[in-house]
Every structure is written in structure tokens, then in C-alpha cells.
Amino acid sequence: AQKVTQAQTEISVVEKEDVTLDCVYETRDTTYYLFWYKQPPSGELVFLIRRNSFDEQNEISGRYSWNFQKSTSSFNFTITASQVVDSAVYFCALSEATALGIGQNFVFGPGTRLSVLP
Amino acid sequence: ETGVTQTPRHLVMGMTNKKSLKCEQHLGHNAMYWYKQSAKKPLELMFVYSLEERVENNSVPSRFSPECPNSSHLFLHLHTLQPEDSALYLCASSQDQSHGGVYYEQYFGPGTRLTVT
Numbered sequence: 001a002q003k004v005t006q007a008q009t010e011i012s013v014v015e016k017e018d019v020t021l022d023c024v025y026e027t028r029d030t031t032y033y034l035f036w037y038k039q040p041p042s043g044e045l046v047f048l049i050r051r052n053s054f055d056e057q058n059e060i061s062g063r064y065s066w067n068f069q070k071s072t073s074s075f076n077f078t079i080t081a082s083q084v085v086d087s088a089v090y091f092c093a094l095s096e097a098t099a100l101g102i103g104q105n106f107v108f109g110p111g112t113r114l115s116v117l118p
Numbered sequence: 119e120t121g122v123t124q125t126p127r128h129l130v131m132g133m134t135n136k137k138s139l140k141c142e143q144h145l146g147h148n149a150m151y152w153y154k155q156s157a158k159k160p161l162e163l164m165f166v167y168s169l170e171e172r173v174e175n176n177s178v179p180s181r182f183s184p185e186c187p188n189s190s191h192l193f194l195h196l197h198t199l200q201p202e203d204s205a206l207y208l209c210a211s212s213q214d215q216s217h218g219g220v221y222y223e224q225y226f227g228p229g230t231r232l233t234v235t
Contacts, residue, residue, distance in 0.1 A: 033221040043206065045226040052221075091161065095221040103149055103168035103214055104221045108161040 002027040004094050004109035012115045013082050021077045021112045023092030029053075033095040033104075034068065034075045039111070040088040051075065082116045089113045120144055122227035124209050130233045133199060139230045141192040141209030149214035150192040151224060152184060156205035167192065168214045199234045206231050 003026040013019045025034065036048040049059065051068050059066045063080045079086055092109040099105075122143045131137050143150060152164040166174035167186040181203075183195040192209055210224035 031219050035223055037226075042228075044228045045208065045210075047223045047225060050223045097216055098166060098174045100173050102171070102216060103166045103173035104212070104216045105166065105174060106151070106163055106224065108163075110160040 002029075002032075002094050002096060002105075002107050004092050004107050006090075006092055006109035006112050008112045009110070010113045010115070012117060014117050015084060016081050018078060018080050019082050019114065019116075021079075021090050021092075021114065023075045023077065023109060025073050025075065025092070025094045027094060027096060029096045031096075035093040035095065035106075036066065036075075036077050037091045037093065037108075038088045039091065045091070048077075079114075082114075084116050084118055087114060087116045122209060122211055122225050124207075124227035124230050126230060127228065128231045128233075130235060131196070131199065132235055133201070135199075136195070136197040138196065139194040139207055139209075139232075141194075141227055143190055143192075143209075143211035143225070143227075145211055145225060147211040147213050147225075148189050149212050150186060150189070151210040151212075152192065152194050153208040153210065154205050155208055155229070161208070165194075168216070196232075199232075201234050204232055204234045 005024045032053045034051045038046045056068050065078045067076045089111040091111045094107050095104045125140045149168045151166050154162045164178045165184045170186050181198050185193040206229045208229045209227040212224040213222045
């Protein structure tokens with residue numbers, strides 16, 4: 001069975017610090033997709049990034065960057081120069097086929113609550 | 119309306135009531151999902167619909183009954199719920215090309231906060 005672990009339950013940083021959120025996954029599939037979502041206090045889950053298992057290039061989007069390492073089954077997320085608006089719960093997720101082979105099954109990690117203090 | 123909408127946003131119901139949650143997506147997607155988010159557990163995928171066909175039911179009790187009349191609408195019918203069913207229920211949609219081994223991100227609605235008394 002697939003599994004996603006986010007070992008950091010809560011992290012607090014001071015504004016402008018860099019912070020890395022860890023994500024480790026388990027799957028027996030060779031083809032799978034990984035995602036990061038942000039859930040701000042308002043409650044709505046916001047999609048951040050999607051990465052497939054064949055693309056190990058790191059990605060940068062503004063202050064956000066992602067480090068995918070297949071060898072260690074990790075897909076870590078770094079926020080550079082954090083801001084108060086980054087305060088949220090961040091979820092890592094893994095997607096693979098359902099048992100029927102139709103549609104996709106998502107497994108979410110437990111989330112990391114990030115607090116950025118002014 | 120844009121994105122994924124859910125109604126009602128808040129619902130309080132007794133254990134003997136019957137109610138329904140509604141979800142609508144305006145993104146042209148062909149797959150829809152129900153999730154349960156409670157304080158003590160990670161996001162739990164409940165049901166998956168692809169092309170209006172239910173393709174996953176993750177051991178959800180029968181007191182939860184989904185319905186997908188078309189690719190834009192998804193319902194969750196509730197009856198004789200228990201207090202432990204109180205949670206945030208999230209709907210999501212995505213493009214499904216899983217037959218080709220491609221999985222896309224899901225877009226979520228704002229959720230329905232359900233309280234069972």
C-alpha cells in the first residue's frame with residue numbers, strides 16, 4: 001500500500017527565514033505522481049505543484065522550490081524568505097491507479113503546520 | 119461561478135436526519151472525488167468517480183451514499199450519521215487520463231463543515 005509521511009507536525013519560523021518541509025513516500029509502482037498542496041486558515045486546499053516519477057529535475061517557482069530524490073523517496077519543499085502569508089498547513093500527496101485501473105487514487109500525508117511569525 | 123463550489127458550507131444535523139451535500143465543478147473535468155478531513159486523521163479519500171462511474175470506495179460506511187448524475191455534479195447523501203462523522207467534507211475534481219498513466223492535480227472546493235449532534 002502506498003503511504004506518505006510528513007514527519008514535521010509543526011514548524012515555526014520568523015519572517016524572512018528559509019524553511020524546508022519534508023515528504024517521504026512509499027509506493028510499489030514505477031509510475032506515480034507527487035503533489036504539494038497548501039491549506040491556509042480559510043480551509044480551501046490550493047494546488048502548488050505536480051511532479052511525475054520520471055522527472056527528477058528540481059523546480060523553482062518564485063520563493064518556492066522542490067527537491068525530488070527518487071533514491072530516497074523524498075519530495076521536499078522549500079520556501080525561501082518566508083512571509084506571514086505562507087502560514088498554512090502544507091500537504092504532500094501521492095497519486096497512483098485505483099484497484100480497477102480507472103481513475104486515480106490520492107493518498108495525502110498528515111500535513112505540516114507552518115507558522116511564520118512577524 | 120468558477121472552480122469547484124460546495125453547498126452548504128456549514129451543516130448541523132441530528133443522528134436521525136437525512137441530508138445531502140452538493141458539489142459542482144466548472145473546470146470541464148471528468149473525475150470527481152469526496153474526501154473527509156477530521157482533526158485526528160489525515161485527509162481520507164472516500165469516493166472516486168471517473169466519467170460518472172464510481173471507481174473507488176475506500177471502505178466507507180453505507181450511511182454515506184454518493185451520486186454523480188453527470189461529470190459536473192457530485193452529491194453525498196447522508197443518513198443516520200454518528201457524532202464521529204463530524205468533519206470537513208471536501209469535494210475535488212480533476213482531469214482523468216489514468217488509462218494513459220497520466221495523473222493530474224485535483225482542484226478542491228471550500229468544503230462543508232458537518233456537525234452531527
